[in-house]
Structures are given as structure tokens and as C-alpha cells.
Amino acid sequence: MAACREAIRHGSLSFHAASRLLPSRVRDPALALYAFCRLADDAVDLNEHKADAVLRLRDRLDRVYAGRPENAAPDRAFAAVVEDFDMPRAVPEALLEGLGWDATGRRYATLSDLRAYSARVAATVGVMMCVLMRVRDPHALARAADLGVAMQLTNISRDVGEDARAGRLYLPTDWLTAQGIDPELFLSNPDANAGTRRIVKRLLAEATRLYHRAEAGIGVLPLDCRAGIFAARHIYDGIGGRLASTGFDSISTRARTTRAQKSAWLCLSAGRTLLSSVSPRSPVLFARPLDETRFLVEAAARRSHVWSRSDQLFATLSDLAENDRARQAALIAGTARPN
Template sequence: MIRADDLEHCREVIRTGSYSFHAASKLLPADARDPALALYAFCRLADDEVDEGDHKRRAVLDLQRRLDAIYAGQPRNAPEDRAFAAIVEEFEMPKALPDALLEGLAWDAQERRYADLSGVRSYSARVASAVGVMMCVLMRARDPDALARACDLGVAMQLTNIARDVGEDARAGRVYLPLDWFDEVGLDVDQFLRNPEPSVATRRMTSRLLAEAHRLYLRSEAGIPALPRDARTGIYAARFIYDGIGKDLRRGGLDNITRRAHTSKVQKIGWVGRAMLRSGLSMVTPRSPVLHARPLSEVAFLVDSASCESRPLGRAAALLDVLAQLQQREAEIEHRSSRA
């Protein structure tokens, strides 16, 4: 059980730091709403520590220690840690899921670039689909097909984020678009990062990424009727709202360099209404055969981790490897500093 004061802290974190999620959480069933706020508060803490700090590698390594302490039953004396420890115990949250998120944050700390779309989907699986699967665990939905479609939704949402933030990321020296796409459109990556400008090439890549996201949004819908009835409206709403960001990008001529796509409050209200209608229809319409489509290869380990008791050993080794790389890099920097 989450302590009342810890839960109130998590609510305040989400209320001030993510208005959209705070509003969307009200559409979740009562028994999943509070655990979802605790989960999102910890994920938000992890993301902010790595994304906004001056020492990204150190932040990831500290998060690893915090996560290990939570699963050892000795969480750090902080509201987010205590609240997350409570839901880990109550819902038997597989450690492979937050580990996957941590691995994605470690990739960010390494400033990885991705050679192809599969690499971008692998990154999206960690920073987005892992959270979606954890949400399924909170709803006690561990059917492999439902988990696979939740992963589709997570990847689609992250691809939309990437498409929206191309210019912002470029000005920060980051690139998440597949590198082979740059080759195909004849655009040099490093030159683009030095001087990001909208062009036919950037619009082609953005359109291509949004098309992949839209494909996965459509596929994800088949899994929503497999969730508890009172959870469906919130998940449909998230699907429509995020896909709406992509639609606004297209209305803006696919310019994600000089403008940032957004959705209005009126649009969100409309999509919530549409979500309520779709949720009602899901009670009477037959299940789509798409529900049983195989998961993306890049997310299969998440589905296996949440639907089975055993944790895939290969994933633990992968996380330990990337953390060891971060530790080695930190040690090298400290050694040079001590000799200076």
C-alpha cells in the first residue's frame, strides 16, 4: 500500500510537471489510478535526472542503485522510491521492465545514434513500451497479445515524440532519426546538426516516421478491448491524442525545425469523447484478429518478461554491459581530472 503522503507528493509532481498525464489519469479505473501516478512519478524522476542533469552517466548509475535498493526491499528515503517500492510489491512488477527503461536512459547518456529503424524501435521499446507494459501490470493484464499491442502503442508514441522534436533535438546535438534514412535522402547528419533547417529531406524522413507510427497506432487498437473495461477510455484517449500530434505536424507542412507541433484543449476534449464512444463499442464488437499479431521483434523481451515469471538472462547481461561502459567512462573522466 502506498503511503498517503507519498501518493500526494506523486500527485503534485505529475500535476505540476505533466498536465497531460495528470488529466489522462482521471480516465483510469480507481484501482489503477494511484499506482499509475506513483509509477509515472518515478519514471518522470528517472527521465529528468538523466535528461536535465550535467552528469548523465552518473545519474544513470545512481538510478541503478536506487532501483536495486527498491527491489531489495530497502528503498531510498524519498517519496518516489517508497511509492514505487509499494507497487513493485503489490503488483509483483518484473524487474526486467524498469531495467529496460534504465537501459534506454543509459543509451541516452551515451548519446547513441541508431543505424536503422529497428534501432530506433529498440530505443522506443525501452523508454516508452516498457512503461506501457508496466501500466498493463498495474491493470493486471498479462496476456501476451494484450502486452504486444501495448508495446505497439508505446513505440508509436515515442516515434511521434521523435518526429515532433527533430529540431529541438538537433539544436541539443542529438539525433534519433535512423542514420540510413539520412543517406537515402542525401543529407549529412553532422552538417544537419550544425545547421538544422527544414528541407525536402527532413520532411521526407518525418513523413516516413509518422507513417510507421500511424501503422502501429492502428495495430495497437486491437489490444485495447483486452484491457479491463474501465481502463479502455483512457488508453484510447492516449492513442488519439498522440496520433493528433502527428496530424498537426502534417498540417504544418512537416516542419519540425522551426515550429513545434501541439494539440489544443478543445481537440483533446474531442478525442476523449471519441475514446468514450470507442470504449463503449468495444463491449459489443468482436475482437480483431490483429490482436494475435506477433510482437515487434524489438519488444518481444518485454512481453516475455511481463507474461512469464522468469526473467530473460540475456536482458540482464545487456543492461550490465551498458552500465559497465558508463562506469568505465566515469572512471576515465575522474582519472583525467585528478591528473590535471
């Protein structure tokens, strides 16, 4: 657990701040969950051979679910979480699939495509957090998934310039086309013009819509867990507020929130928790899950022990392996000398 605490303290200031409001029975498993997710992300991101990295993670997940985790702190801690909370395997496996999509450099033509990616790399965490709170109500799970997608859309909005300079593009390409922006030209020279600002504003509007939907689910969580989730909601949404103050320019600048702002949002979250204990249940709670997150909601609500390997994950691994082979062939061709 000490290693897991270090992972979150250095890996995510926002998540670390929000986790301080969670009761220890949820906070410690949440730290274990975060540490394993961080390990998975780094294992793929920092490895030149992406397909091998994802295959290795899948094997580590096999060992976790077999009760024989590798002798590494995140694996051992996550194995305990899986056993104690009956964590459905389909959820962390969806996270691996999303990491595979990152590794292939996949782009997203529409907002729905981007939500499908966000479902895998972020809504999975929201659903697993619900499981850690012993909440399996499908309506609460759907709202937790909404929160995860909203947070990921906020992250994408904040990091447009940073991602572009690293050759990554997450903005819906049909939105870029509608603004007269060629994706390849944008990657070669990211510019905070009127078109990109409108796209960031539009993406944050979608995140805001989902933050409001997510709030309806917080009131059905255990009372002592609500402040931490309200805090996550407000801290991440606050990043969007900072972006708005820059005119939605996330290319020449990076939106950051201050420690004082985080403290204010923690206090607001405590107050909203008290109010939630006397407020009527919102009808928004019963809204249908996003089409892109429905599979996660169903997996967590079922408590099913039946599991089969994901065909989608295999397809992703196949794409990764093909990318690795092409890159290796290009390297060999580049070093070959004519006779």
C-alpha cells in the same frame, strides 16, 4: 501520492489528460509509476556524471525490489506498486538501459535500432500499465508495447529541431543518408528542408501503423480502463496530425494540441469504449510482437521471480563510465599549462 500527482501534472499534459479517464485503482499506481520514471529520467538528464547517475538509479531499484526503498516519495510509491502488482524487474531495468543509451548520445542507424530504443524508454511503460490493470495476456502486452513505441516515435517526430539544437539525433541515420543529409551538418544547422520533412512523414507513418495495431489490444483490457488508453492513443496520434498540418516541419515549429482538441479526444475515447464492448475481437490482436519488444512481453507474461543482472545494462554503464573518463581527461588537458 500527492508528490506523484504533481509530477505528472507538470511533467506531461497528455499523460495527465488521459489518466483522468482511468479508474482510481489503476490511476494512482500509474501516477506512482510515472513519478518514478520521471525521477529516473531527470536523475540522468540533469547529472553531469551520467554513469554515476545510472548506477545510482540501479541501486535505488535494488532497494525498491528488496522492499527497502529510499525515503523519497517516488521510491516509496513505486515500491508499493512493485509489491502489489508483482512487477517484473526486467521491465524497469530495461528503462534504465534506455536512459543509459540517451546518456551516451547513442545514434540509431536503422528503424529497427530506433524501435529498440523506443522499446526501452516507452514500451516499458505500456507493458507496466498492463501489469497495473492485472493483464498478463501476451497478446495484450504485445499491443501495449506497440502503443508505447508509437508514442515514442511521435515524440521523436515532434522534437526533431529541439533535439538537434541540443546535440541529440534520433532519426535513423540511414534515412538521413538516403536523403543526402549528413548527420553532423544537420546537427550544426538543422533545417526543415524537403528531405527532413519526408523523414518525419515516414516516421509518423510507422507510428500510425503501430497505433492501429495497438487498438486491437485495448478491447481485452478491463472495460473501465479502456477509455484512458484510447485517450492516450488519440492524444498522441493527434500530435502527428498537427505535424502533418505544418507540412511535417518539426524544426522551425513545435506541434502542440489545444485543450479543446484534448477534450474532443476524451469524448471520442468514451464513445469508442462503449463500442468496444460489443465489437468482435480483432485478428490483429494476435499479431506477433515486434522483435524489439518481445523480451518485455515475455518478461511480463512469465511472472517470473528469477532475475539476473542484465549484461546489456552493464555494457551501457561501461560505455557511460568511459565517456565520463574521456570528458574528465579532456577537461584536465584543457586546463593544463605547458612548462
